[in-house]
Amino acid sequence: MLIPVRCWSCGKVIAHKYQEYLDAVEEGKDAGQVLHDLGFERYCCRRMFVGHIDLIDEVAPFSIERQQ
Ligand SMILES: [Zn+2]
Structure with missing residues (x-):
C-alpha cells in the first residue's frame, strides 16, 4: 500500500522523503x-x-466508487 507516515519502531516521520528516495534509486x-x-x-x-x-x-481497481 502506501508508505507509512512514521517508522513503526522509532516513530520518525519518513513518508515525506519516499518520493525523493524513489526518484534517486x-x-x-x-x-x-x-x-x-x-x-x-x-x-x-x-x-x-x-x-x-x-x-x-494493484488494490485501487477493487475499491468501491463513491457516490457524489
Ligand atoms: Zn526508525
Whole structure:
C-alpha cells in the first residue's frame, strides 16, 4: 500500500522523503547511499524504505466508487 507516515519502531516521520528516495534509486544511485543522504541512519527507518512494496495500484481497481 502506501508508505507509512512514521517508522513503526522509532516513530520518525519518513513518508515525506519516499518520493525523493524513489526518484534517486530510479536514477541508478545506490539505495544505501540515498538513505544516508536523506538522513536515515537507523536501520529501523531504512528497512521501511527498502522493504516497502507499493501495492496501491494493484488494490485501487477493487475499491468501491463513491457516490457524489
Ligand atoms: Zn526508525
